[in-house]
Amino acid sequence: MKARDNNYFDKMIRHLRQHEEVMLYGNLLNITAEEADDVVDFLKEEYEREALNHPYEVPLYNPVASRWAAQTVYISAQLMLFRENKPEDLGLLLPAFPFERDAAAMLSADLCLRFLPVMITHLKLIDSDDPLIALLETRLEQWHYSGVAYALEVSKLDFTPVVSDPCLHALYCNRIIQHKKLALARHPAFETSIRAFLGIYGTQLWSEFTEAISPTLP
Numbered sequence: 001m002k003a004r005d006n007n008y009f010d011k012m013i014r015h016l017r018q019h020e021e022v023m024l025y026g027n028l029l030n031i032t033a034e035e036a037d038d039v040v041d042f043l044k045e046e047y048e049r050e051a052l053n054h055p056y057e058v059p060l061y062n063p064v065a066s067r068w069a070a071q072t073v074y075i076s077a078q079l080m081l082f083r084e085n086k087p088e089d090l091g092l093l094l095p096a097f098p099f100e101r102d103a104a105a106m107l108s109a110d111l112c113l114r115f116l117p118v119m120i121t122h123l124k125l126i127d128s129d130d131p132l133i134a135l136l137e138t139r140l141e142q143w144h145y146s147g148v149a150y151a152l153e154v155s156k157l158d159f160t161p162v163v164s165d166p167c168l169h170a171l172y173c174n175r176i177i178q179h180k181k182l183a184l185a186r187h188p189a190f191e192t193s194i195r196a197f198l199g200i201y202g203t204q205l206w207s208e209f210t211e212a213i214s215p216t217l218p
Helices: 008-019 033-051 063-081 087-093 103-113 116-126 131-142 166-179 191-205 207-213
Strands: none
Touching: 008 033, 008 063, 008 103, 033 063, 033 103, 063 087, 063 103, 063 116, 063 131, 087 131, 103 166, 116 131, 166 191, 191 207
């Protein structure tokens, strides 16, 4: 299914997914139900494509979480370039997800939220005191599977939905290894599994981690 010519929300999300770049077409914050439906359908296809390489039983696609995440990224990108709103309006433009953040929601939202860390980094280069930064960092703390590459405070993160689902847990471990996040790797939620994933090749693949968990020989 191709993007409609006049659906700029859909065009932006497609371009982001396909090229990992933000493409904006003007200060267009309003999103119609029809435009959002197009994005949800596209992201469902993306979810099913990625799921082919996921381990274990993959949680069902959550269209509500996917739509919320796409709108969060789209509006955040608009606010990076077009800022006519007061700081106190940011919470209204970028509300928190009002439902449970289970494994299905986290994986569905990640299709778009995985791009938030780079967006926050760009915001810091523009204005390190921008209140939008703190709000998006809060969203990443709540959806931390999408923020593994970002410097989040591990003690603030809730891993309950991660450890309760084998698919998300394995994917989370892979992402920790990919980004070499030692604080996360040492967390009880992941340490044993990551040690097993690395196996006998742990020293070659990630020496800092294996050294950190290996007993000191006399």
